[in-house]
Amino acid sequence: MEALTEIRWHGRGGQGAKTAALLLAEAAFNIGKHVQGFPEYGPERMGAPITAYDRISDDEIRVHSNIYEPDYVAVVDDTLLHTVDVTKGLKESGGILINTRMERKEILPLLNGYRGKIYLLNAYHVCMETMGKYFPNTPMLAAMVKISGVIGADVFLGEMEKSLAHKFAKKPEVLAGNMAALKLALTEVQ
Amino acid sequence: MAIRTSMSGNEATAYAVRQINPDVMPAFPITPSTEIPQFVSNMIANGEIDTEFIPVESEHSSMSAAIGASAAGARTLTATSSAGLALMWEVVYVAASSRLPIVMAVVNRGLTGPLNINAEHSDSMGARDSGWIQIYAENNQEAYDNMLQAYRIAEHKDVHLPVMICQDGFITSHAVENISLLEDEPVKKFVGEYCPEHYLLNEKEVMAVGPYAVSNYCMEAKKAQAEAMIRSKKVILEVAEEFAAMSGRSYGFFEAYRMEDAEYAAVAIGSVSGTAKDAVDRLREKGVKAGFLKVRVFRPFPGEELAKELRGCKAVAIMDRCESYSGQGGPLGAELTAAMYRAKVTAETVNIVYGLSGRDVRVEDMEKVYGDLREMAEEGKTFKQYPYLGLRE
Numbered sequence: 182m183e184a185l186t187e188i189r190w191h192g193r194g195g196q197g198a199k200t201a202a203l204l205l206a207e208a209a210f211n212i213g214k215h216v217q218g219f220p221e222y223g224p225e226r227m228g229a230p231i232t233a234y235d236r237i238s239d240d241e242i243r244v245h246s247n248i249y250e251p252d253y254v255a256v257v258d259d260t261l262l263h264t265v266d267v268t269k270g271l272k273e274s275g276g277i278l279i280n281t282r283m284e285r286k287e288i289l290p291l292l293n294g295y296r297g298k299i300y301l302l303n304a305y306h307v308c309m310e311t312m313g314k315y316f317p318n319t320p321m322l323a324a325m326v327k328i329s330g331v332i333g334a335d336v337f338l339g340e341m342e343k344s345l346a347h348k349f350a351k352k353p354e355v356l357a358g359n360m361a362a363l364k365l366a367l368t369e370v371q
Numbered sequence: 372m373a374i375r376t377s378m379s380g381n382e383a384t385a386y387a388v389r390q391i392n393p394d395v396m397p398a399f400p401i402t403p404s405t406e407i408p409q410f411v412s413n414m415i416a417n418g419e420i421d422t423e424f425i426p427v428e429s430e431h432s433s434m435s436a437a438i439g440a441s442a443a444g445a446r447t448l449t450a451t452s453s454a455g456l457a458l459m460w461e462v463v464y465v466a467a468s469s470r471l472p473i474v475m476a477v478v479n480r481g482l483t484g485p486l487n488i489n490a491e492h493s494d495s496m497g498a499r500d501s502g503w504i505q506i507y508a509e510n511n512q513e514a515y516d517n518m519l520q521a522y523r524i525a526e527h528k529d530v531h532l533p534v535m536i537c538q539d540g541f542i543t544s545h546a547v548e549n550i551s552l553l554e555d556e557p558v559k560k561f562v563g564e565y566c567p568e569h570y571l572l573n574e575k576e577v578m579a580v581g582p583y584a585v586s587n588y589c590m591e592a593k594k595a596q597a598e599a600m601i602r603s604k605k606v607i608l609e610v611a612e613e614f615a616a617m618s619g620r621s622y623g624f625f626e627a628y629r630m631e632d633a634e635y636a637a638v639a640i641g642s643v644s645g646t647a648k649d650a651v652d653r654l655r656e657k658g659v660k661a662g663f664l665k666v667r668v669f670r671p672f673p674g675e676e677l678a679k680e681l682r683g684c685k686a687v688a689i690m691d692r693c694e695s696y697s698g699q700g701g702p703l704g705a706e707l708t709a710a711m712y713r714a715k716v717t718a719e720t721v722n723i724v725y726g727l728s729g730r731d732v733r734v735e736d737m738e739k740v741y742g743d744l745r746e747m748a749e750e751g752k753t754f755k756q757y758p759y760l761g762l763r764e
Contacts, residue, residue: 206377217547218547222403243644243646243648243649244646244734245539245643245646
């Protein structure tokens with residue numbers, strides 16, 4: 182892993198892309214990294230395209246700008262592939278992770294000839310198998326951890342168990358489903 | 372022991388508020404400062420602090436309630452942004468001229484229009500002549516540290532002035548970053564108990580706050596206020612020194628980054644500073660003698676001190692995240708250029724307007740600023756005052 186990893190998240194308002202970015206930052210912080218997790222804010226509307234970012238580094242992070250040449254990109258909603266240039270600036274040494282139910286051959290033409298690695302995850306399937314409700318950010322977070330290697334999978338699951346137990350202190354019944362979704366996503370991302 | 376954690380600028384501010392436990396907080400929500408009263412309300416509901424939270428119907432009312440509470444003798448806090456600060460306008464001046472040590476967390480956001488929610492300094496810069504001390508933060512760490520120092524400055528017997536603790540909307544207020552927090556006990560000891568000298572609820576000393584003053588007295592009152600602002604400079608440095616002894620983090624009126632032998636310097640306020648420092652490091656690797664000045668305290672304005680730092684420079688970019696529609700640039704540009712003239716510092720200057728309504732500034736943008744300075748000094752290139760950085764044409 183490089184000393185600095187930069188990740189860009191594309192999602193729609195309400196899907197939890199910002200939360201996923203912040204959770205990833207928190208998990209990376211917990212293993213001793215310097216982190217930045219931040220959203221790019223515009224008009225706040227459910228369903229509108231939103232962007233969020235992560236910087237994860239071994240060194241102090243001072244810069245306060247958006248990320249233009251990310252190592253990795255996550256697309257939480259595949260309908261964005263038609264309207265947002267999701268591979269813009271994306272390093273070919275890195276990769277893109279897309280939540281979709283489409284086949285790889287259907288996705289490829291939508292990526293502007295991107296030549297880096299392309300990872301697909303059917304987050305809907307993962308969610309329905311484990312939580313019974315569609316919260317795509319949970320499996321996408323796990324898949325991003327796996328493809329970027331910013332945190333080891335076992336360490337990540339341990340950290341997530343702690344932070345989700347804190348986050349869902351008032352509804353502990355959802356913890357098991359979320360953990361199962363993370364674990365399943367780690368194996369299902371291709 | 373320092374507490375190593377990660378949180379946003381708004382969370383860091385609220386964490387400081389919890390440790391300070393002010394007596395009264397009137398507030399009205401406005402993006403991007405809304406989270407601060409929200410977090411504080413949660414802390415009150417959870418019994419972590421016993422601050423009296425006053426939900427009001429507007430920002431004019433929040434500042435009016437803050438004035439009432441502070442005049443009564445309570446340690447008082449509020450928070451706002453943008454249009455909220457604009458709506459307070461009339462009473463912002465009353466707080467300062469009544470010499471009330473209120474602290475206000477300002478999460479900087481541009482004033483309309485076009486209607487926008489993002490970072491800009493036009494809100495607090497608009498209030499720069501209202502008589503409030505203004506301290507700006509680069510990141511969440513500084514937002515926290517400045518908040519802890521605020522009451523020590525405001526309540527000092529030589530000062531008695533309100534203080535704005537400013538940070539950039541969203542860029543730091545909503546970004547989760549590493550931070551080092553202090554434990555409650557040393558913070559409480561550092562901030563201390565508030566023992567107001569004169570206050571309305573003191574039945575042994577009957578007084579009036581904010582009465583009408585005829586011309587025979589008004590000018591003297593204003594001069595006394597201006598003198599207090601000048602005296603605050605010493606207090607700001609003393610408090611910073613004591614804070615450094617506790618935290619290990621040093622603060623002054625400004626931070627000078629690689630300025631010792633700098634030929635080209637940029638001067639700016641707030642979150643762009645880290646980006647500028649990265650640009651300075653890149654340029655230094657290429658042998659360019661670049662440096663950066665981050666202005667932390669804008670009121671009182673440390674003009675003489677800043678000018679002194681720029682004495683050895685060939686060219687200086689003074690950067691404003693604010694348009695003042697003067698046709699001359701922004702407020703930092705105007706004030707620093709005047710200070711340099713008085714100090715007979717003759718470096719070439721360019722006043723750059725940047726980052727309006729949250730327009731992003733990259734390390735590359737800052738490198739271009741330094742490149743322009745070199746062209747100015749080495750090749751005699753002149754720039755039409757005053758340029759906009761990153762403007763789409």
